[in-house]
Amino acid sequence: KQEVTQIPAALSVPEGENLVLNCSFTDSAIYNLQWFRQDPGKGLTSLLLIQSSQREQTSGRLNASLDKSSGRSTLYIAASQPGDSATYLCAVRLATSGTYKYIFGTGTRLKVLA
Amino acid sequence: ETGVTQTPRHLVMGMTNKKSLKCEQHLGHNAMYWYKQSAKKPLELMFVYSLEERVENNSVPSRFSPECPNSSHLFLHLHTLQPEDSALYLCASSQDLANEQFFGPGTRLTVL
Numbered sequence: 001k002q003e004v005t006q007i008p009a010a011l012s013v014p015e016g017e018n019l020v021l022n023c024s025f026t027d028s029a030i031y032n033l034q035w036f037r038q039d040p041g042k043g044l045t046s047l048l049l050i051q052s053s054q055r056e057q058t059s060g061r062l063n064a065s066l067d068k069s070s071g072r073s074t075l076y077i078a079a080s081q082p083g084d085s086a087t088y089l090c091a092v093r094l095a096t097s098g099t100y101k102y103i104f105g106t107g108t109r110l111k112v113l114a
Numbered sequence: 115e116t117g118v119t120q121t122p123r124h125l126v127m128g129m130t131n132k133k134s135l136k137c138e139q140h141l142g143h144n145a146m147y148w149y150k151q152s153a154k155k156p157l158e159l160m161f162v163y164s165l166e167e168r169v170e171n172n173s174v175p176s177r178f179s180p181e182c183p184n185s186s187h188l189f190l191h192l193h194t195l196q197p198e199d200s201a202l203y204l205c206a207s208s209q210d211l212a213n214e215q216f217f218g219p220g221t222r223l224t225v226l
Contacts, residue, residue, distance in 0.1 A: 004156070031212070042220070043118075043218050043219040044157075044204065044215075044217040046116075049214040091157070100162045100169055100170045101159060101170065102147075102159050102215075103156070104156040105156060106154075106155070
């Protein structure tokens with residue numbers, strides 16, 4: 001059974017720091033992995049999608065990497081800003097034929113201090 | 115704005131009520147999803163539709179009944195819910211089942 005874990009559960013950093021959020025999954029048979037951010041009481045905003053054949057994706061100050069064999073993905077945020085404060089979620093889509101299951105982690109709650 | 119809207123944004127209902135949640139996407143996508151987000155638990159996938167056909171039903175109780183009349187609209191019909199069904203219900207869409215998902219703002223449901 002696929003399990004997705006995000007460590008740490010919460011993180012506070014001063015503005016301007018570079019930081020790394022971690023996502024690990026137990027079954028490497030995934031179709032893709034997606035990173036989201038969620039602001040309190042709101043829906044999810046898609047940040048980056050990495051297909052299983054890719055190693056990384058970049059968008060602005062964000063870089064996500066994927067190592068399927070070790071069951072890990074990292075989200076790197078450069079030069080963090082107070083506006084980056086949110087909960088960051090990763091989700092994997094299982095590669096099981098005939099199924100379209102997405103498994104989410106419990107998230108990392110990030111606070112960037114001004 | 116992600117192009118996915120949900121109504122109502124907040125809903126309070128008794129256990130004997132019948133209500134419906136509505137989701138509409140303006141992105142021309144072919145796949146739509148319902149998720150449940152409860153406090154302190156990971157997001158749970160409930161239903162997946164592709165080209166108006168249900169392709170995934172994640173062991174959801176029958177008191178939740180989805181409907182997808184066309185590729186732009188998705189409903190979740192609620193009937194005789196329990197207090198533990200109180201949660202944020204999120205709708206998402208994607209171009210197809212292989213692409214990134216775009217989420218709506220959610221409906222905050224409280225069952226009394």
